[in-house]
Amino acid sequence: MSASFPHGSGHDGLIRKLASIASVSRDERIGLQALPILMRSFPADQEIVRDGxxxxxxxxxxxxxxxxxxxxxxxxxxxxxxxxxGDLPDLQTMQLNVMDHALGTLTPCVVAFIPHRALHLLVGEFPNLAVAFWRDSLINAAIFREWVVNVGCRPGPQRLAHLFCELFYRLETVGLAHKDGCEMPLTQAVLGDATGLSSVHVNRMMQDLRGRGLIATKAKFLQILDREKLQDFAGFDPTYLHMKEVLSP
Amino acid sequence: MSASFPHGSGHDGLIRKLASIASVSRDERIGLQALPILMRSFPADQEIVRDGxxxxxxxxxxxxxxxxxxxxxxxxxxxxxxxxxGDLPDLQTMQLNVMDHALGTLTPCVVAFIPHRALHLLVGEFPNLAVAFWRDSLINAAIFREWVVNVGCRPGPQRLAHLFCELFYRLETVGLAHKDGCEMPLTQAVLGDATGLSSVHVNRMMQDLRGRGLIATKAKFLQILDREKLQDFAGFDPTYLHMKEVLSP
DNA sequence: CGTGGTATTGAGATAAATCAAAGTCCGTGG
DNA sequence: CCACGGACTTTGATTTATCTCAATACCACG
Structure with missing residues (x-):
């Protein structure tokens, strides 16, 4: 199993995730390991969970x-x-009955499915895990807030730059970034749908960022030429990602 | 105490809030009643919690x-x-150490302060209350998502209309709306800061909405002339507020 | 009855959208 | 290995939504 999925089994991924936002005891780890998990592969551009x-x-x-x-x-x-x-993109379905948005793949994906029933039993037994999930939800909410700011009041180039900073930062946290950049398998149309810009405008704003010497792109790789400058330009402050905070027991 | 605060003591407000998103047992109510709460009044435009x-x-x-x-x-x-x-605007501070935004009054306010320490003890004793708080956080996150959509891809008039629908709906839920509208003590500059529009543009878009016969405004009151039409116009679907969902025990 | 904060109006400037056409890249199959 | 097709990127020209600045009008309150 873990042979076919280079980034670890679902259990490992989940434990790593939770351990990154709260301390996880040995018993809790054992409980997590016992979760029934179903792994599946999907092609790109597939809707996994539908709105409603x-x-x-x-x-x-x-x-x-x-x-x-x-x-x-x-x-x-x-x-x-x-x-x-490492993300739990629809964790909220544990508590909210109706999806108010859709969830889909952008690239080919491997997804681990974990039944609510099993999760509810587990957090019933280990309330500390419920807290970890809650914390994860709160970090996601903080990211939404920053996205409101991004689309609400940053000009095109800064808006894209900010998104790049966030993705680079998050990928780095899970060990998927390189020193000078990261994979960025997102088309300009997708970037447009995320930033509230048209794809044509995204294209022009990317040229702007390249012209400023902040980024370079080759194929699906985003090269960050000067991280400091990029963050300053975007007004990026990673505080909202709440990554480096003290882990409480 | 409750004499001086017409909308109930802090304890009542908190219990009402939590009961609206999860079922609360008798013991839990007693625990909530015992929380040490400090009530304070503030003038308008006062910063209560600072960024950082x-x-x-x-x-x-x-x-x-x-x-x-x-x-x-x-x-x-x-x-x-x-x-x-009825809202807990900075509930996330129970789990996230650093404020990534500021919290302030828009009008004169009465605020109840509840120490984290007491809250942590309480949710330690009643894990079900932790779930209620988690659920509240998730509903807030759903609202942030909708705001991203609002600012990201709705034109001016629809953007304002959507915000009005949301506020009316939420005020209704806590019994603070009238049949035909609600108090709306927000200046056009404030509406602009929320929707990512300039205050001048907000003014023109309000005229647009009035011209369409959707709303009317007198003083600080927002009159909703045709709720159906307004919601249709704004593309408003209250699902994301997760108000009417079955309450799980 | 001022006076300060809002709301409104007008005119001109600008960011971004739209539409339409090339151009580039990349995988596939012949 | 090359030619083809489809998806993505880039470019140009035009239109539109929204912003900015600045002036004026309207209240609500002391």
């Missing part, structure tokens, strides 16, 4: 990029979050 | 309107949420 669904399981992303989005009747689409390996 | 703070208590809004916002170095300001009586 009431799923009976959560997803843990093992490999690939996913996104949450809302499709408006006007034809417009807004991406509200990107997800990278 | 690490508070040791949560706020429960008893009376008035509050808002969460981020001030950018560029001088721009983005409001990321509005809060009405």
């Amino acid at each position: 669904d009431d799923p009976d399981h959560c997803c843990l992303l093992i490999e690939g990029f996913m996104h949450c989005y809302k499709q408006l009747e006007t034809g417009k689409r807004q991406i509200v979050s990107f997800h990278i390996p | 703070d690490d508070p040791d208590h949560c706020c429960l809004l008893i009376e008035g309107f509050m808002h969460c916002y981020k001030q950018l170095e560029t001088g721009k300001r983005q409001i990321v949420s509005f809060h009405i009586p």
